[in-house]
Amino acid sequence: MNAPYEPEEFTASPPQSLDAEQAVLGGLLLDNEAIDRIGDLRRDQFYVHTHGLIFDHIQRLIAQQKPADVLTVFDSIRAAGEDADLRHLNDLMTNTPSAANIGRYAEIVREKALLRGMLQAAHKVHEIVSGPLAAAEKLDAVQAEFGRLADATTRREPASIREALGRYVQDLDRRFAGEAKNPGIPTGLVDLDTFLNGGIRRGALVTLGARPGMGKSALGETIALNAALAGFGVLFLSMEMPESEVTERAIASVGKVSAATLARADERTPHADSWDRVTRAAQALEKTALFVDDEPGLSLLQVATKARAVKRKSGLDLLVVDYLQLMTGTEEKRYQQIEAITKGLKILAKTLNIAVLALSQFGRDIERRPNKRPVLSDFRDSGSIEQDSDILLGLYREEQDNPDTDNRGYAEVFIMKNRQGKPGRCPLAYLGEQMRFENFVGQAPEFRPIAPRHQGFKD
Secondary structure, X not given: OOOOOOOHHHHOOOOOOHHHHXXXXXXXXXXXXXXXXXXXXXXXXXXXXXXXXXHHHHHHHHHOOOOOOHHHHHHHHHHOOOOOXXXXXXXXXXXXXXXXXXXXXXXXXXXHHHHHHHHHHHHHHHHHHOOOOOHHHHHHHHHHHHHHHHHHHOOOOOOOHHHHHHHHHXXXXXXXXXXXXXXXXXXXXXXXXXXXXXXXXXXXXXXXXXXXXXXXXXXXXXXXXXXXXXXXXXXXXXXOOXXXXXXXXXXXXXXXXXXXXXXXXXXXXXXXXXXXXXXXXXXXXXXXXXXXXXXXXXXXXXXXXXXXXXXXXXXXXXXXXXXHHHOXXXXXXXXXXXHHHHHHHHHHHHHHOOEEEXXXXXXXXXXXOOOOOOOHHHEOOHHHHHHHOOXXXXXXXXXXXXXXXXXXXXXXXXXXXXXXXXXXXXXEEEXXXXXXXXXXXXXXXXXXXXXXXXXXXXX
């Protein structure tokens, strides 16, 4: 029988090149201008801690436009409270004949660091494989581990404005000619897409907040359905509703059928017209790349795993998370969990080149305000949500607070933060029976603050 896998066997003598590290440092001490030829070399890529420390102080001095020689680097290290060896610094310089080949030496240092990173990733893979996850989840976690290593070592040189302009103008010309689409993923709601300059951009995190009962899930699903019907790949993570309810609401929305009729359907329910609508909706939906997952209490890792799997197998453009506060985290405090989740979703959007729409529940403090229109502070743990989100949306329907209003079926989306355009107020029509939102037609009404209901005696 073969011996069990032991990652320590592969880490006994990690890849390294002390000669290359010393040559890089010596070359920089001889010629400070050589720093332009070492590429994106980083302190953490040096195997010897002291070498990384010296490199860091050389970089700092040069960045401050100060000379970096044996004495100045020695003084800089000592001033920072670190140990410095003047003799070692002198040896680094005297043992390096010139800085002519410093670019190649830096490349060797990077290559050895990459190999060490691969061994560390292999050790992590061993831990993942030995862990409690299902096999498919382990595969995605393993791919993510090596993906992070690739991202960390991918070199991207700054682009000249001429190169950037060339790419942009070429893309713009293709869009004007009808050969390419607007880069945004359309919500299907014309006024909202106008605010977003064509839709949600890839790499963006959009957070939609509302109080319970306002219809945030319906709006999230409306956007997901519209994007899917337009040919985009969509993953809807429903931690609140089961798959059957999400599917029922999708049928009601696309087929323009009363959701109550579908929920109560039995042999006594008139169904001729409704069944035709259901059939047409089902035929339209089965052609889409819409995926639904109703696993509750997802962690950030699970969300990322599911998104990567759909992206790999079918293509993914839009991820909808319903909703943030139902996700779980390993951090001790809840606000720390939310902070980790929002940062992770933003990174996921950029890493997978997708748009992420995260729904969020507003706190109860809003109930004490006469004017219950959304404001930034209504977001729970709004610090991290506001900071990490590219776009912040707040949903409001007056009829939830004033059943006697003349504005029944009218909804507003407040664009409170918008890196893609300007903030503002977007009117929408809400069809509650069909669990969907539509474009609003007509003049948007002006709301007045609703007077608070007095309890007990008035003064």
